[in-house]
Amino acid sequence: MEQPPFFDRLAAAQKRNRSLLCVGLDPDPAKLPAPFKRRDAADVARFNREIVEATADLVCAYKPNWAFYEAMGLEGMKALDTTLEAIPDAIPVIADAKRGDIGNTAAKYARAIFETWNADAVTVSPYLGLDTLEPFLEYRDRGVYVLCLTSNPGSADFQTPRRLYLDVARKLALGDKYGNIGLVVGATQSRRIASVRQAAPRCPFLLPGVGSQGGSARAAVRGAWGERPGSVVVNVARAVTYASSQGDFAQAAREAASRFRREFESYVPEGR
Amino acid sequence: MEQPPFFDRLAAAQKRNRSLLCVGLDPDPAKLPAPFKRRDAADVARFNREIVEATADLVCAYKPNWAFYEAMGLEGMKALDTTLEAIPDAIPVIADAKRGDIGNTAAKYARAIFETWNADAVTVSPYLGLDTLEPFLEYRDRGVYVLCLTSNPGSADFQTPRRLYLDVARKLALGDKYGNIGLVVGATQSRRIASVRQAAPRCPFLLPGVGSQGGSARAAVRGAWGERPGSVVVNVARAVTYASSQGDFAQAAREAASRFRREFESYVPEGR
Numbered sequence: 001m002e003q004p005p006f007f008d009r010l011a012a013a014q015k016r017n018r019s020l021l022c023v024g025l026d027p028d029p030a031k032l033p034a035p036f037k038r039r040d041a042a043d044v045a046r047f048n049r050e051i052v053e054a055t056a057d058l059v060c061a062y063k064p065n066w067a068f069y070e071a072m073g074l075e076g077m078k079a080l081d082t083t084l085e086a087i088p089d090a091i092p093v094i095a096d097a098k099r100g101d102i103g104n105t106a107a108k109y110a111r112a113i114f115e116t117w118n119a120d121a122v123t124v125s126p127y128l129g130l131d132t133l134e135p136f137l138e139y140r141d142r143g144v145y146v147l148c149l150t151s152n153p154g155s156a157d158f159q160t161p162r163r164l165y166l167d168v169a170r171k172l173a174l175g176d177k178y179g180n181i182g183l184v185v186g187a188t189q190s191r192r193i194a195s196v197r198q199a200a201p202r203c204p205f206l207l208p209g210v211g212s213q214g215g216s217a218r219a220a221v222r223g224a225w226g227e228r229p230g231s232v233v234v235n236v237a238r239a240v241t242y243a244s245s246q247g248d249f250a251q252a253a254r255e256a257a258s259r260f261r262r263e264f265e266s267y268v269p270e271g272r
Numbered sequence: 273m274e275q276p277p278f279f280d281r282l283a284a285a286q287k288r289n290r291s292l293l294c295v296g297l298d299p300d301p302a303k304l305p306a307p308f309k310r311r312d313a314a315d316v317a318r319f320n321r322e323i324v325e326a327t328a329d330l331v332c333a334y335k336p337n338w339a340f341y342e343a344m345g346l347e348g349m350k351a352l353d354t355t356l357e358a359i360p361d362a363i364p365v366i367a368d369a370k371r372g373d374i375g376n377t378a379a380k381y382a383r384a385i386f387e388t389w390n391a392d393a394v395t396v397s398p399y400l401g402l403d404t405l406e407p408f409l410e411y412r413d414r415g416v417y418v419l420c421l422t423s424n425p426g427s428a429d430f431q432t433p434r435r436l437y438l439d440v441a442r443k444l445a446l447g448d449k450y451g452n453i454g455l456v457v458g459a460t461q462s463r464r465i466a467s468v469r470q471a472a473p474r475c476p477f478l479l480p481g482v483g484s485q486g487g488s489a490r491a492a493v494r495g496a497w498g499e500r501p502g503s504v505v506v507n508v509a510r511a512v513t514y515a516s517s518q519g520d521f522a523q524a525a526r527e528a529a530s531r532f533r534r535e536f537e538s539y540v541p542e543g544r
Contacts, residue, residue, distance in 0.1 A: 067380035108339035129426020154401020
């Protein structure tokens with residue numbers, strides 16, 4: 001594969017579009033804007049295409065979450081395929097699939113995400129250990145964002161007790177032999193983001209939880225900022241894609257994306 | 273949904289076939305027996321059908337691992353569909369998908385597994401916390417096997433330090449309000465299985481790692497045995513499905529399944 005590493009490609013898209021914004025493509029048929037009457041998988045694909053066309057010069061990445069497509073069965077997976085085709089080559093795709101399995105099975109998931117779907121990066125779970133990430137990491141031109149500290153209340157069940165999330169961050173930073181590991185850190189965790197950054201100084205962060213989930217983008221971007229290009233990506237889904245439920249949804253998505261982009265840029269430390 | 277709870281249906285299949293054996297349907301096109309020349313998704317579906325027909329009276333469940341089908345793209349998902357159709361209604365299907373995501377996304381995965389695919393049970397990851405399992409648990413007639421202690425070396429990265437796996441087992445046992453949580457415990461972890469059983473006395477266990485991975489079935493069945501019907505399921509994949517690489521693969525699979533079934537039954541404590 002003759003392409004630069006994922007985080008370089010991400011950084012290039014960030015620079016070109018002056019944007020830290022990743023738009024989450026998580027379409028729920030029931031929530032499609034009014035013009036979509038059938039609310040089937042084909043409508044989902046059309047909706048996504050319009051969102052992408054309206055925002056592609058304002059984002060650094062798109063992040064479709066696989067669950068939304070899988071819930072629609074085979075037709076949903078076709079809609080995912082159509083969606084990926086609509087995304088310009090210069091904008092990286094993060095497959096938010098949160099996969100995690102052992103040995104030869106992890107290799108099959110890596111193959112599904114990086115070959116069958118040809119995504120630029122993936123999200124994976126750390127619970128099964130570093131050996132289970134290896135098949136993903138071996139695709140050295142791709143990015144592997146590992147769940148570290150999530151934005152939901154349940155992060156208090158196993159992640160924050162005894163600071164497991166810091167242990168995860170440290171072990172991943174140590175195990176990042178190809179430089180293609182990133183961490184998923186929820187933007188709602190603003191008190192803890194800086195400690196994760198300390199634990200993994202060189203790993204880029206993917207920050208979900210801004211927008212509908214209410215995380216502070218300011219605290220997230222400042223706390224997460226790191227030395228590497230591509231060190232911060234902020235994901236927003238619903239607050240962009242469902243900015244309007246009417247016929248002006250694409251224009252409304254563009255305006256929302258533009259606002260988030262400008263806001264996030266304003267938090268970038270001086271002299272980046 | 274007018275059906276008994278998953279663990280009752282599993283126990284009924286165990287009783288009917290006198291078997292704790294679950295056969296993992298994890299077909300790798302490259303490893304299909306010699307008669308399958310094309311080694312495509314359609315061959316995979318045909319292979320699975322023959323394995324199922326040869327073993328359905330010897331097992332208590334089938335466990336297809338989603339990764340193997342996803343790696344073949346849309347055609348692979350069709351092969352999964354055909355495979356599920358070939359499994360008799362009386363034999364429960366455990367969707368080994370190891371999903372895990374937050375909030376409305378978890379609900380989409382639950383819908384995909386339990387409605388689109390209509391599986392009887394699923395495997396999920398605990399890392400994101402109990403609130404993320406809730407959308408799965410709400411399907412009260414289905415089973416939710418949560419990863420607790422896995423069979424791979426990487427289980428030593430996060431699961432066994434500070435005995436996180438016991439914390440996972442305890443919290444899940446406490447949170448099992450509908451009685452449909454099970455735990456995945458690797459059979460290679462024979463020294464630790466009894467401690468997991470103590471931490472979660474009523475949760476049924478799914479034990480992978482016997483067969484090709486080399487776990488001791490005796491230690492696993494004895495250590496995992498619990499008070500509830502369906503408390504122990506032992507998964508074997510490759511050692512059954514690839515018992516022969518030649519034209520006699522179905523008969524060889526039947527013989528291997530029969531041996532495992534008899535072996536596992538011999539470890540059941542007296543007066544079960």
